[in-house]
Amino acid sequence: MHTKHKIYIRISKASMEGTDIILFCSCLLSVLVLYSAEDTISANQTISDGQTIVSAHGEFEMGFFSPKGNPQNRYFGIWYKKISNGTVIWVANRETPIANTSGIIKVSSIGIVVSTNQSTNIPIWSSNSLRSVKNPVAQLLDSGNLVFRDENEKQYFVWQSFDHPVDTFLPGMKFGYDLVTGIDRYLLPWKSDDDPAPGNYTCRVDRNGFPQIFFWNNSVPWYRSGPWVGSRFSGNPVQNYGEIYRERFVVSETMAYYVFEVLITESPIARLALTPSGASSLYILNTEKHNWTQYRIFQVTDCDRYGICGTNGVCDVNKSPSCECMDGFDPKIPEDWAEADWSSGCSRKVQLECGNRDGFVKYTGVKLPDTRWSWYNMSMSLVECKDRCMKDCNCTAYSNLDIRNGGSGCLLWFGGLNDMQGYSEDGQDLYVRMAASELKKNRKLRVKRLQIVLVPLLVILMVVISLSLLYAYKTKRLKKAGKQKTLRGQDFDLPLFSLMQIAKATDNFSNDRQLGKGGFGTVYKGILGGGREIAVKRLSKDSRQGVDEFMNEVSSIAKLQHRNLAMLLGCCIQEGERLLIYEYLPNKSLDYYIFDKNMSQSLNWPKRYNIIVGIARGLLYLHQDSRLKIIHRDLKASNILLDHDMNPKISDFGLARTFGESETPASTTRVVGTHGYMSPEYAFDGLFSVKSDVYSFGVSLLEVIAGKRNRGFVHPDHHLNLIGHVWKRYTESNLLEVIDSVILESISNQHEVFRVIQIGLLCVQEYPEDRPNMSSTMMMLTRDDALPIPKQPGFFLERKNYPETGSSPKASTMNTISVSSFAPR
Ligand SMILES: *[C@@H]1O[C@H](CO)[C@@H](O)[C@H](O)[C@H]1NC(C)=O
Ligand SMILES: *[C@@H]1O[C@H](CO)[C@@H](O)[C@H](O)[C@H]1NC(C)=O
Ligand SMILES: *[C@@H]1O[C@H](CO)[C@@H](O)[C@H](O)[C@H]1NC(C)=O
Ligand SMILES: *[C@@H]1O[C@H](CO)[C@@H](O)[C@H](O)[C@H]1NC(C)=O
Ligand SMILES: *[C@@H]1O[C@H](CO)[C@@H](O)[C@H](O)[C@H]1NC(C)=O
Ligand SMILES: *[C@@H]1O[C@H](CO)[C@@H](O)[C@H](O)[C@H]1NC(C)=O
Ligand SMILES: *[C@@H]1O[C@H](CO)[C@@H](O)[C@H](O)[C@H]1NC(C)=O
Ligand SMILES: *[C@@H]1O[C@H](CO)[C@@H](O)[C@H](O)[C@H]1NC(C)=O
Ligand SMILES: *[C@@H]1O[C@H](CO)[C@@H](O)[C@H](O)[C@H]1NC(C)=O
Ligand SMILES: *[C@@H]1O[C@H](CO)[C@@H](O)[C@H](O)[C@H]1NC(C)=O
Numbered sequence: 092m093h094t095k096h097k098i099y100i101r102i103s104k105a106s107m108e109g110t111d112i113i114l115f116c117s118c119l120l121s122v123l124v125l126y127s128a129e130d131t132i133s134a135n136q137t138i139s140d141g142q143t144i145v146s147a148h149g150e151f152e153m154g155f156f157s158p159k160g161n162p163q164n165r166y167f168g169i170w171y172k173k174i175s176n177g178t179v180i181w182v183a184n185r186e187t188p189i190a191n192t193s194g195i196i197k198v199s200s201i202g203i204v205v206s207t208n209q210s211t212n213i214p215i216w217s218s219n220s221l222r223s224v225k226n227p228v229a230q231l232l233d234s235g236n237l238v239f240r241d242e243n244e245k246q247y248f249v250w251q252s253f254d255h256p257v258d259t260f261l262p263g264m265k266f267g268y269d270l271v272t273g274i275d276r277y278l279l280p281w282k283s284d285d286d287p288a289p290g291n292y293t294c295r296v297d298r299n300g301f302p303q304i305f306f307w308n309n310s311v312p313w314y315r316s317g318p319w320v321g322s323r324f325s326g327n328p329v330q331n332y333g334e335i336y337r338e339r340f341v342v343s344e345t346m347a348y349y350v351f352e353v354l355i356t357e358s359p360i361a362r363l364a365l366t367p368s369g370a371s372s373l374y375i376l377n378t379e380k381h382n383w384t385q386y387r388i389f390q391v392t393d394c395d396r397y398g399i400c401g402t403n404g405v406c407d408v409n410k411s412p413s414c415e416c417m418d419g420f421d422p423k424i425p426e427d428w429a430e431a432d433w434s435s436g437c438s439r440k441v442q443l444e445c446g447n448r449d450g451f452v453k454y455t456g457v458k459l460p461d462t463r464w465s466w467y468n469m470s471m472s473l474v475e476c477k478d479r480c481m482k483d484c485n486c487t488a489y490s491n492l493d494i495r496n497g498g499s500g501c502l503l504w505f506g507g508l509n510d511m512q513g514y515s516e517d518g519q520d521l522y523v524r525m526a527a528s529e530l531k532k533n534r535k536l537r538v539k540r541l542q543i544v545l546v547p548l549l550v551i552l553m554v555v556i557s558l559s560l561l562y563a564y565k566t567k568r569l570k571k572a573g574k575q576k577t578l579r580g581q582d583f584d585l586p587l588f589s590l591m592q593i594a595k596a597t598d599n600f601s602n603d604r605q606l607g608k609g610g611f612g613t614v615y616k617g618i619l620g621g622g623r624e625i626a627v628k629r630l631s632k633d634s635r636q637g638v639d640e641f642m643n644e645v646s647s648i649a650k651l652q653h654r655n656l657a658m659l660l661g662c663c664i665q666e667g668e669r670l671l672i673y674e675y676l677p678n679k680s681l682d683y684y685i686f687d688k689n690m691s692q693s694l695n696w697p698k699r700y701n702i703i704v705g706i707a708r709g710l711l712y713l714h715q716d717s718r719l720k721i722i723h724r725d726l727k728a729s730n731i732l733l734d735h736d737m738n739p740k741i742s743d744f745g746l747a748r749t750f751g752e753s754e755t756p757a758s759t760t761r762v763v764g765t766h767g768y769m770s771p772e773y774a775f776d777g778l779f780s781v782k783s784d785v786y787s788f789g790v791s792l793l794e795v796i797a798g799k800r801n802r803g804f805v806h807p808d809h810h811l812n813l814i815g816h817v818w819k820r821y822t823e824s825n826l827l828e829v830i831d832s833v834i835l836e837s838i839s840n841q842h843e844v845f846r847v848i849q850i851g852l853l854c855v856q857e858y859p860e861d862r863p864n865m866s867s868t869m870m871m872l873t874r875d876d877a878l879p880i881p882k883q884p885g886f887f888l889e890r891k892n893y894p895e896t897g898s899s900p901k902a903s904t905m906n907t908i909s910v911s912s913f914a915p916r
Pocket of ligand 5: 282290291309
């Protein structure tokens with residue numbers, strides 16, 4: 092089961108106005124006057140349900156309360172006094188609620204006692220201090236700490252609630268253990284929002300090896316902070332909360348504890364709390380609104396689940412599958428790994444020999460492995476650390492302990508390495524011990540990979556020789572490359588999935604899972620082992636373009652990332668199958684919406700405008716900003732997918748071609764694309780350039796506004812296609828008729844829409860050199876400068892024998908040819 096706790100950051104700096112300060116001060120005064128004498132319970136005093144004790148300055152209050160949603164149960168607890176909602180920070184009788192209002196609190200020589208007012212007087216809860224006290228008093232301090240002490244020994248607390256936290260950790264509290272005093276402070280969150288009894292989760296500083304903070308689910312670890320590496324925990328990516336709070340983790344021979352302080356002086360009230368589900372957040376009081384602002388402390392991703400990849404496996408959220416073995420390791424049970432159960436972990440291909448023949452492989456950007464089986468020394472250097480590890484046959488890895496100032500200290504691991512994670516940028520360096528022979532092999536592997544880079548060159552040569560040879564060769568090569576990638580996987584770009592895994596995810600490519608059929612194959616919906624939804628594009632085995640398009644699609648988009656491009660998660664080349672695995676987008680494609688009477692109602696003008704701009708952004712990225720510079724060649728409504736929030740994502744790069752810096756049009760003998768979206772120069776002469784994509788963009792833009800397909804457009808007045816229709820209405824200055832009637836109501840400014848239509852017409856102009864490039868298009872879409880006047884579009888006739896009067900003979904010929912020589916796919 093995968094759990095993901097998302098904690099959102101809401102930051103609003105509380106600022107105190109002058110009047111507030113005065114108000115605040117007068118409040119404080121009255122509080123002082125009212126409560127100064129009532130923060131203690133003395134020996135003969137009884138506090139009954141309904142009465143409360145308030146700390147000296149009125150920060151905290153204690154007494155009996157009922158949790159929300161559970162009014163019959165009464166608990167003795169402490170809560171914030173100044174926050175009307177009363178956030179409970181501590182509870183005494185967590186597991187033994189009183190079912191009525193007969194509860195009382197007393198102090199005795201052995202501590203604070205909660206009982207009922209019955210004569211039997213069996214305590215419901217007691218603080219049970221070991222030492223008895225002559226003149227016992229209980230006092231609630233302004234820090235939120237309830238202390239039990241002798242009346243005359245103000246500084247010595249026999250018992251304090253801070254040593255027995257529930258789910259809340261306050262500034263100044265030490266979270267951790269002290270072997271000298273025997274105190275171990277850890278959090279046991281509530282079972283549920285209405286039951287303060289301990290639930291299944293525990294958060295505790297673990298004292299085995301180098302101390303770390305562990306979250307336990309019953310007796311199973313499910314999250315680990317990683318060791319403190321000087322300024323933060325290894326498992327917490329860098330966060331810029333430097334001005335809001337500061338945290339420290341202190342480790343010595345006899346103790347380890349975590350403390351934090353809030354640096355916002357105008358709002359010093361803060362708490363760190365665990366929810367019943369184990370999520371942790373820091374809350375800081377917003378003094379203006381008198382409620383809590385929540386800050387994210389950490390976000391538990393799938394990879395954060397303890398040991399998800401097993402021993403010697405590394406998890407990376409950005410990869411899919413997220414687990415892989417370290418170099419020189421193989422899955423212990425490959426069948427399990429193939430089905431996304433990685434818990435069996437990885438074992439060495441070659442056992443360590445011990446002695447001086449072993450060496451170390453450096454990993455950068457990792458969450459350091461579980462340190463429960465580690466040894467550390469704060470003053471050793473990295474070189475000494477390596478020597479120390481080398482001398483111990485059981486030592487499997489080492490690293491610096493403190494990453495500040497170039498690194499210091501030494502941390503050694505023994506046995507298998509557990510719960511590692513790849514972070515890329517802010518992880519640490521880890522040196523893993525390898526057998527000498529494996530070290531050499533690694534070098535060899537790298538050389539082999541170099542050869543693979545040369546393969547495309549070879550391929551080009553072989554095209555000339557024999558097509559069949561080429562396919563055989565390529566499939567073989569691909570298989571080889573695939574194998575190597577799973578083995579190494581440190582810097583490959585695209586994760587490889589196993590056929591078994593995908594077959595399982597798609598119910599063996601069942602028809603029920605079909606999302607659609609495209610030019611080169613079928614698209615299925617799949618669900619991976621972890622519950623992640625994917626779209627699998629299965630290229631037809633006999634597709635003529637098969638291997639080429641596959642390689643092309645994979646290589647062009649593997650490196651692309653943009654929010655208006657569908658994300659490729661991985662691929663699979665096995666047993667003649669070629670599969671592409673994309674992120675799954677629930678809202679289908681644009682054509683499904685704009686061309687459907689019912690569905691089109693969910694896309695009003697602002698949404699459509701957002702879609703148009705999104706497509707333009709994605710295309711601009713492809714053309715210009717991505718490292719590769721890509722011409723899509725098949726942009727159309729059905730290739731534009733919509734995400735949750737109806738943001739467009741360009742997909743289907745099967746025909747994409749990369750091009751160099753020079754923007755001279757390339758040419759091809761095989762014209763592929765979709766009728767109705769192809770520019771004239773591409774359809775006739777096979778010339779494609781960024782400007783042919785601009786044409787397709789223009790067609791899509793007009794379709795989005797009109798809600799009608801360019802091809803197959805029918806109008807009683809004429810026989811033009813949609814482009815022709817828009818052009819005609821443009822020349823007649825009657826653009827209103829062009830707009831999809833469904834969106835008319837949502838349009839507040841008609842001229843804005845007319846402007847976008849004009850941009851569309853500029854994009855579909857007949858001659859590529861007249862069409863704007865995508866950066867100009869983007870500029871026109873988002874700014875309000877004057878627009879050029881569009882010239883006549885290309886391909887505006889739908890059917891032959893109906894030449895538009897006034898069009899040039901050349902244009903009509905072109906249009907005629909277009910119909911007779913290209914059948915729709
Ligand atoms: C508490 O009661 C005892 C007798 O029951 C008395 O001697 C003592 O002075 C009282 N203490 C206080 C603080 O009232
Ligand atoms: C108290 O907190 C609950 C959530 O814990 C919230 O729904 C409610 O509106 C709050 N009430 C006040 C008065 O702030
Ligand atoms: C109140 O509840 C307690 C148990 O929680 C019980 O022992 C006691 O008898 C009850 N008292 C009354 C007056 O109902
Ligand atoms: C105990 O408390 C309950 C509820 O407040 C009350 O009804 C009852 O009379 C009390 N009993 C004694 C002995 O004080
Ligand atoms: C706590 O764990 C027990 C058994 O391990 C399980 O039955 C129960 O449902 C769990 N409770 C919650 C709230 O997860
Ligand atoms: C905790 O364990 C229970 C079973 O004992 C399981 O149902 C639950 O999903 C676990 N929670 C997490 C966060 O792993
Ligand atoms: C805090 O209170 C303000 C208004 O008093 C409200 O708008 C805001 O949503 C509240 N924030 C939280 C986290 O409850
Ligand atoms: C369109 O919606 C109407 C009413 O909501 C429904 O009766 C009709 O079947 C829908 N048509 C299509 C094609 O979905
Ligand atoms: C888009 O998908 C989400 C999630 O499936 C859904 O909640 C939403 O209603 C969809 N939007 C439209 C306009 O269909
Ligand atoms: C796009 O067109 C504009 C105007 O013609 C030109 O200034 C700009 O350099 C072009 N951008 C690219 C990347 O070609």
